[in-house]
Amino acid sequence: MADHSNDKQAFDYIVVGAGTAGCLLANRLSADPANRVLLIEAGGRDNYHWIHIPVGYLYCIDNPRTDWRFRTEPDQGLNGRSLIYPRGKTLGGCSSINGMLYLRGQARDYDGWAELTGDDAWRWENCLADFMKHEDHHRLDDGGDADAAHRDFHGHGGKWRVEKQRLKWQVLDDFATAAVEAGIPRTRDFNRGDNEGVDYFEVNQRSGWRWNTSKAFLRGVEKRGNLSLWHSTQVLGLEVEKGEGGEPRCCGVKAERDGERVVATASREVILSAGAIGSPQLLQLSGIGPADLLAAHGIPVVADLPGVGENLQDHLQIRSVYKVTGAKTLNTMANSLMGKAKIGLEYVLRRSGPMSMAPSQLCAFTRSSEDYEHPNLEYHVQPLSLEAFGQPLHDYPAITASVCNLNPTSRGAVRIKSRDPRQAPAIAPNYLSTPEDRQVAADSLRVTRRIAGQPAFAKYAPEEVKPGVEYQTDEDLTRLAGDIGTTIFHPVGTVKMGRDDDPMAVVDSHLRVRGLRSLRVVDASIMPTITSGNTNSPTLMIAEKAAGWILKSQ
Template identity: 80%
Template sequence: MSDNNKHQGHAPTFDYIIVGAGSAGCLLANRLSADPALRVLLIEAGGRDTYHWIHIPVGYLYCIDNPRTDWRFRTEPDPGLNGRSLIYPRGKTLGGCSSINGMLYIRGQARDYDHWAEVTGEPDWRWDNCLPDFMRHEDHYRLDDGGDADPQHRLYHGHGGEWRVERQRLRWQVLEDFAEAAVQAGVPRTRDFNRGNNEGVDFFEVNQRAGWRWNTSKAFLRPAAKRPNLTLWHSSQVLGLALDSAGDTPRCTGVRVARPGQGEILARARREVILSAGAIGSPQLLQLSGIGPAELLQAHGIPVRVNLPGVGENLQDHLQIRSVYKVKGATTLNTMANSLLGKARIGLEYLLTRSGPMSMAPSQLCLFTRSSEDYAHANIEYHVQPLSLDAFGQPLHTFPAITASVCNLNPTSRGTVRIRSADPHQAPAIAPNYLSTEEDRKVAADSLRVTRRIAGQPAFARYQPEEYKPGPQYQTDEELARLAGDIGTTIFHPVGTTRMGRAEDPLAVVDPHLRVRGVTGLRVVDAGIMPTITSGNTNAPTLMIAEKAARWILNGG
């Protein structure tokens, strides 16, 4: 694989240019460069993934909101959050968000993908047709050494692929008992969240290998590094797209890139430019290049090349509402990590065994259930942790506690991503518009009641749980919805801002094969293309999208 110093002083030409070396971009670079006849350029604004905290699982605490690894976006003050603004992490390093995320492997529900097939008219988006794309790159621990005793497992999981999925390397009794309380509250046990119906309670499976984070740079980019037809430009920010107006339809012919020590250069693409800059970065680049809502572009003095009103619209995200319960007689991370001796023990355990709290994903226990009987499917997801704090980045509380964070899986609120100016170095305005619909506010209130119901079951009573946040004094729908705005935070799952759809859909940005409408030679392959958010964490679905897109691209579709 070529690196930074090749092609200086002229405009190099490739078959494919991929913008963004995150989850989708790394997989695409691997798949496209597997054909030695194709020359592929992968461009990443961030640096190499050499920062040690990327690879230690608990290091997400030091990577999020760190300029070395994160774009450090902020949302606009949000009325649904009672005027609060949130940090909005997006990975800025090789591996992208897979280098700073929670490492949780969740695909979503079959109904998510069947809905995509319905709204796009493309049957390849149905769950049954997406499942092979999930399995193609999977390396699931349950199939090690011949597999486990469940013959159904081979029908849903792959082995020998690049993307490692493992069990967590620690357990907490207080979480085991919370899981039993969930069962007592009517949530079934499950052994696998990834068979199309994820309702149930169990511990998350994680993208780790032997106690280390497994990011997409390790999984997909490093194996392709030996290929001479793959060129990587890291620490290089794409400033805009090059569009050729010859003919009736503009063609994307390359990208303008700011390279270290070289200034701005042009890289040309013979076949396609593929945007994999994520649900924030891809619409920003389209708008900067004159592809987007005409009124927005004109307001910033950008010539309109293609009027696509949907670019930057349809932003969806999972808002988590964090309930904190003080507990008695339980070991939690609060008590373990609030002393020098405790921290030393934690560090030694990880050094010797690659286990313990330093191997922790941000959340350990997962459950999917329904906020009320109005729903025929699981519509809320819990991330339960044996710790508590006032806000991300703040110190742990000094008392033993757990946090049960719950999110609405299928929010009806929609937000926007819009450039603030024609300056590519200025962050866009991100306005998620959380809790802006009556349905979302009702789900928020009901989900807090579900949390209370679980915490009140006999299996959890031994800990004498005390609701510290939001507080038992809040009971009505209005009070709980307002409190949700006070304590809700993003779970870092932005999608939908370059959504796919049918030709007659005026807000569809890409067609069902992810080609940008009104432009040839340009495709978007990242979480932005989702018409609706998946019912769970979004990294695994993004890899599936890239796997499917790579096959279409290589087959000329």
């Protein structure tokens, strides 16, 4: 391999990772033609057709063309099972392979971040403007059905498109009515700070196509003369030099591009946006992390930051499957050549139907018990069922009601296994490792049963296939949760922000890495606690806020 590391290429800003956060950052930082910006992505261009057809997530997850194909370590909470752990490896990152669901979380999430960091910039009312700045919400289109309050919470004309789903299912409509009968109110908007209620998800799509951050923030902008995009480029580590007063300064990155080793330098900042797995891995490889871990791999310590890679949080979904009678579900529609042909034709002609589906259609936020003052459960309800992701649909009509604990207390870790940047790190989520999480798991399955047992759903004669009505005790249900639980692909927290007196905080409230100059982390890894909902759009908000800080510090 040729080594051109002495032929350094100079920029003002280097953004590592052209995913959810990186695409927006590149857009904002390069808006000023005086800023020379380099955006680096390990994956290729997002020109794979299945990225853009919504149901194509089925063909993008665990596909080396679009996914890093990580796996977790065997997990005791999952009774020794290991899970696939998808992370996007293409322009747009996870926004190119995820579920396209637009959720912000709850106001209390952001108010909690403000308390943990001592910075009111993270309070809900101060994050709302960052959400709205890039939003393009369908209800604010000409002729939209927005009420006055909606305009106070949503933006229009931004790059991040939010639309209604393009299909409904009667069996899901009736499940929603059953949820209301079980005490969950209806809602028209999950994104005003209190997401309690039941309704269909809104999605990041445009006219039946996936809307990823590459389309939203790079399309057209990529032609700016001051923005360089290096895709299919593996970052090997960070370049660090001694700065003023002996404090180390991040001055660039080492990378492998077109079979050659190269170095790119940054006169102002390097920004890691490689995600909750990639960012801590790169920090550790570069000597920034727990000193004992670095020593174990013979890596000189640049900054002893014990929190790098720790505090991993994720949403574990527990999938209950109900066999139904007299209902149209995807199981029956897609289990024949004629049915598949009809589905394909509907999408070609109208951009609607099952091929326009997000992975989940119906949503509900509620409480696992009266002990909680706020919704601590989220449902993803689907008109289909299968044994596991990637396996065939069942040959009987059924729905799946997946439920996740929004605020898990279990904490895991991401740690390098070697000095080789191409070797995946050890990912250990430690699901269900606390008594609180095990209790919520058992209680959440009982909530699912309560909804399925309501009169509105009785006409389908629902039969619980998973986990099975024979399992009733807390011990039984917790064990079954470990058997059937799967990640919902929301890893966060591994480079968490916090106060100066928090020894596990890696970045400050403006996302600057402690102990170094000119290095920030801007992605989901900086969340001190996971948001109470899907994490993609909160990551965009983080990038929007960080872009403002970076530009003001020029």
